[in-house]
Amino acid sequence: MNISELKPGTGSIELEAEVISKDNEREINKYGRKLRVANFTLKDDTGSIILVLWNDEIDKVKEGTKVKLENGYCNEWQGTPQLTLGKFGKLSTI
Secondary structure, three states: OOHHHOOOOOOOEEEEEEEEEEOOOEEEEEOOEEEEEEEEEEEEOOEEEEEEEEHHHHHHOOOOOEEEEEEEEEEEEOOEEEEEOOOOOEEEEO
């Protein structure tokens, strides 16, 4: 699948892309637990999209890394489409 094909609500996403940037990591408190979250920008030949990663997943990815996303999900935050691994997604470097 290509980034240009992604629309909010799309599930079972499999794609390969390059990480071109990382926003500052944030810490949030959810249900009494401290969680880390960071936004990464992914790019392929068809476009770019934000990938949201949580906790240990953040440490697996750096700028310039090529990644493979399996069983990802596209949702929308403040009117902007973004990718997430959700509960069942998998991220690996290639």
